Amino acid sequence: xxxxxxxxxxxxxxxxxxxxxxxxxxxxxxxxxxxxxxxxxxxxxxxxxxxxxxxxxxxxxxxxxxxxxxxxxxxxxxxxxxxxxxxxxxxxxxxxxxxxxxxxxxxxxxxxxxxxxxxxxxxxxxxxxxxxxxxxxxxxxxxxxxxxxxxxxxxxxxxxxxxxxxxxxxxxxxxxxxxxxxxxxxxxxxxxxxxxxxxxxxxxxxxxxxxxxxxxxxxxxxxxxxxxxxxxxxxxxxxxxxxxxxxxxxxxxxxxxxxxxxxxxxxxxxxxxxxxxxxxxxxxxxxxxxxxxxxxxxxxxxxxxxxxxxxxxxxxxxxxxxxxxxxxxxxxxxxxxxxxxxxxxxxxxxxxxxxxxxxxxxxxxxxxxxxxxxxxxxxxxxxxxxxxxxxxxxxxxxxxxxxxxxxxxx
Amino acid sequence: xxxxxxxxxxxxxxxxxxxxxxxxxxxxxxxxxxxxxxxxxxxxxxxxxxxxxxxxxxxxxxxxxxxxxxxxxxxxxxxxxxxxxxxxxxxxxxxxxxxxxxxxxxxxxxxxxxxxxxxxxxxxxxxxxxxxxxxxxxxxxxxxxxxxxxxxxxxxxxxxxxxxx
Numbered sequence: 152x153x154x155x156x157x158x159x160x161x162x163x164x165x166x167x168x169x170x171x172x173x174x175x176x177x178x179x180x181x182x183x184x185x186x187x188x189x190x191x192x193x194x195x196x197x198x199x200x201x202x203x204x205x206x207x208x209x210x211x212x213x214x215x216x217x218x219x220x221x222x223x224x225x226x227x228x229x230x231x232x233x234x235x236x237x238x239x240x241x242x243x244x245x246x247x248x249x250x251x252x253x254x255x256x257x258x259x260x261x262x263x264x265x266x267x268x269x270x271x272x273x274x275x276x277x278x279x280x281x282x283x284x285x286x287x288x289x290x291x292x293x294x295x296x297x298x299x300x301x302x303x304x305x306x307x308x309x310x311x312x313x314x315x316x317x318x319x320x321x322x323x324x325x326x327x328x329x330x331x332x333x334x335x336x337x338x339x340x341x342x343x344x345x346x347x348x349x350x351x352x353x354x355x356x357x358x359x360x361x362x363x364x365x366x367x368x369x370x371x372x373x374x375x376x377x378x379x380x381x382x383x384x385x386x387x388x389x390x391x392x393x394x395x396x397x398x399x400x401x402x403x404x405x406x407x408x409x410x411x412x413x414x415x416x417x418x419x420x421x422x423x424x425x426x427x428x429x430x431x432x433x434x435x436x437x438x439x440x441x442x443x444x445x446x447x448x449x450x451x452x453x454x455x456x457x458x459x460x461x462x463x464x465x466x467x468x469x470x471x472x473x474x475x476x477x478x479x480x481x482x483x484x485x486x487x488x489x490x491x492x493x494x495x496x497x498x499x500x501x502x503x504x505x506x507x508x509x510x511x512x513x514x515x516x517x518x519x520x521x522x523x524x525x526x527x528x529x530x531x532x533x534x535x536x537x538x539x540x541x542x543x544x545x546x547x548x549x550x551x552x553x554x555x556x557x558x559x560x561x
Numbered sequence: 562x563x564x565x566x567x568x569x570x571x572x573x574x575x576x577x578x579x580x581x582x583x584x585x586x587x588x589x590x591x592x593x594x595x596x597x598x599x600x601x602x603x604x605x606x607x608x609x610x611x612x613x614x615x616x617x618x619x620x621x622x623x624x625x626x627x628x629x630x631x632x633x634x635x636x637x638x639x640x641x642x643x644x645x646x647x648x649x650x651x652x653x654x655x656x657x658x659x660x661x662x663x664x665x666x667x668x669x670x671x672x673x674x675x676x677x678x679x680x681x682x683x684x685x686x687x688x689x690x691x692x693x694x695x696x697x698x699x700x701x702x703x704x705x706x707x708x709x710x711x712x713x714x715x716x717x718x719x720x721x722x723x724x725x726x
Contacts, residue, residue, distance in 0.1 A: 265590070295609065296609065296610070296683055296684055297609050297610045297613050297684055300610065300613040300614065300617065301609075301613050303613075303617055303621070304612075304613040304614075304616035304617040304620075304621065305616075307616065307617050307620060307621025307622070308616070308620045308621055308624075310625065311593065311620065311621075311624055311625070311628075314625075314628055315590070318586060318632075326632075329632075330629075330632060333625050333628060333629050333632075334629075336621075336625055337622070337625050337626070337629070340621065340622060357610075357684050
């Protein structure tokens with residue numbers, strides 16, 4: 152990993168620990184080889200850390216969903232070859248072995264090349280997005296001037312892989328899932344990008360480190376200057392969260408794989424390890440989007456209070472990431488799935504207009520940055536009104552005349 | 562130079578096979594591969610921003626529209642075959658006209674002859690250039706896209722009426 156321009160010696164020992172460990176491993180190599188070794192190490196670290204996180208996340212999700220539904224969840228598989236169960240901690244391992252040893256089935260009518268390529272492409276693209284996220288003060292795998300754009304470019308093609316999977320399976324449910332995946336991407340790419348534009352506007356930078364740097368400092372001595380704590384930032388974050396859920400095919404937007412209507416959609420004709428790859432890519436994509444959300448709106452690796460600065464920055468990033476992932480699971484446990492027309496209507500009639508208005512609010516916020524302290528409450532009130540007003544009016548207008556559905560049984 | 566040759570070969574090969582294939586979906590996917598090749602070329606040339614924008618817009622969005630159009634207009638019964646049509650000659654004429662136009666435009670534009678150090682060009686400078694000297698072209702493109710969008714909406718609305726009646 153290439154440390155950013157900040158002076159590494161100024162940071163504490165814990166802060167520099169990952170870099171020190173890396174230098175201990177590769178320090179002896181001559182210069183061009185050292186760069187390659189460092190890059191390889193960064194890639195391996197990302198793959199290792201986020202694969203383990205994926206394994207634990209599947210267990211956490213099943214456990215949390217189970218607790219929400221008032222049942223225990225997986226609790227049998229424990230440590231292998233022992234009698235310790237540890238509340239089902241061995242479940243990811245058991246699942247992994249099961250997936251690896253299952254037969255790999257390719258339907259006779261399927262397109263074998265695309266059927267094989269789809270999970271590979273999906274996983275590769277999901278992994279690419281991790282390259283530009285600043286995990287800590289000194290932990291940025293790749294510094295790019297257009298980092299945010301890179302993230303979306305790498306992530307944009309994931310639905311293409313879903314389409315490949317659905318179409319190559321030669322199965323009507325899979326094809327329906329492919330069509331839904333395309334419709335969903337076209338609808339939600341726009342609000343997702345429009346929610347990010349205000350952040351880029353206010354930070355004045357497309358680079359992820361630049362955006363974290365723009366959230367430095369404290370208001371009143373203890374309130375962090377994170378973008379989520381401004382009126383336009385809160386609105387952007389909520390739009391981003393909704394669109395990110397849709398982008399990563401998470402419930403309540405999991406229409407492409409809707410188990411109860413499409414028999415898992417594009418996954419219908421996949422078995423064994425390819426199926427596991429799809430799942431891995433889904434969780435990795437979700438984690439990457441959550442990481443971007445933390446970077447853009449929650450101050451990245453910054454501590455929430457000034458005196459907590461002694462905790463290493465990557466720990467804060469990890470905590471925020473886990474909290475956001477928990478929110479994702481919580482939402483899945485709470486909301487029912489949308490219908491496809493409701494899904495596209497929500498995107499085009501609600502999220503896109505709100506995101507566009509929010510862009511105007513953010514521009515106003517940037518223009519009024521120089522107002523005197525006496526006028527600041529007016530600035531906050533005005534921005535808050537610009538955010539809340541359209542939300543309430545548009546929501547009222549779109550749901551006017553809708554009542555809870557009544558069911559009649561013939 | 563080897564990298565450029567490899568990128569050019571892959572891009573052109575993908576495009577050529579896309580033209581030759583009978584299966585429309587395969588053609589579309591190969592077309593996307595050739596768009597990725599063009600993005601790789603931009604990266605090779607050091608134009609990071611343009612490369613990412615190319616991937617985001619072509620691979621991420623336009624590919625979706627192409628695939629959606631193919632799926633909506635063809636009976637989606639798996640790998641379908643395409644009948645050879647008698648439109649080869651007009652097709653070649655139209656393609657050749659576009660090629661001639663572009664080649665003429667490229668050849669007649671004055672390019673700086675010096676091959677010294679490439680100017681350091683960040684996203685900020687690009688944005689200032691686009692909204693400063695080239696604002697007119699940007700506005701014209703925006704107007705064109707808006708008109709195209711409105712046209713699509715009008716067509717879709719007319720289709721919807723037919724279905725309803």
